[in-house]
Amino acid sequence: MKKLILYLNSLEKREKYTLLLGIFFIVIVVGVFFITIPLYQKSQTLEKKLNTEIQNFQELKKLASEYAGIKKINPEKPEITLSEIETLSKEVGIRKNITTIKPITLAEGQGIEINMKDADANRLISFLKNLKRKGYLIKTISISDPKGNRKLTVRMVIGA
Numbered sequence: 001m002k003k004l005i006l007y008l009n010s011l012e013k014r015e016k017y018t019l020l021l022g023i024f025f026i027v028i029v030v031g032v033f034f035i036t037i038p039l040y041q042k043s044q045t046l047e048k049k050l051n052t053e054i055q056n057f058q059e060l061k062k063l064a065s066e067y068a069g070i071k072k073i074n075p076e077k078p079e080i081t082l083s084e085i086e087t088l089s090k091e092v093g094i095r096k097n098i099t100t101i102k103p104i105t106l107a108e109g110q111g112i113e114i115n116m117k118d119a120d121a122n123r124l125i126s127f128l129k130n131l132k133r134k135g136y137l138i139k140t141i142s143i144s145d146p147k148g149n150r151k152l153t154v155r156m157v158i159g160a
Contacts, residue, residue: 098114100115136159
């Protein structure tokens with residue numbers, strides 16, 4: 001440190017100004033290239049990400065408003081009846097496998113519980129497709145093959 005002070009004291013006034021100006025210039029260059037430019041680049045990338053997120057948000061709002069419009073247009077859910085379930089089961093030929101059909105009360109409203117024994121898988125799938133086509137929802141379903149002979153035991157709860 002003493003050598004540096006001796007060296008600085010030995011310089012003439014004009015050399016001291018030149019040295020000081022050089023140090024100032026180096027500090028400015030380092031500050032611009034290593035601090036300011038990376039910060040500027042980061043702000044540019046953040047601005048691009050922000051613009052992308054704003055566009056995504058606008059698109060999401062548009063889709064939400066379209067969905068709300070579609071939801072309002074759709075009619076109310078159909079009322080589920082025992083006779084309708086019986087008709088649908090006869091259409092696919094699974095009526096003979098139904099052991100019980102009874103109305104039950106669900107948290108969302110009325111429902112129907114159906115128990116089947118020795119049901120064929122293909123007919124069960126057709127029955128489920130018909131239920132879906134009519135707008136009914138399967139709240140719960142339990143399917144098992146207790147004998148291992150591909151004759152299914154089914155318990156399901158259907159709601160509107």
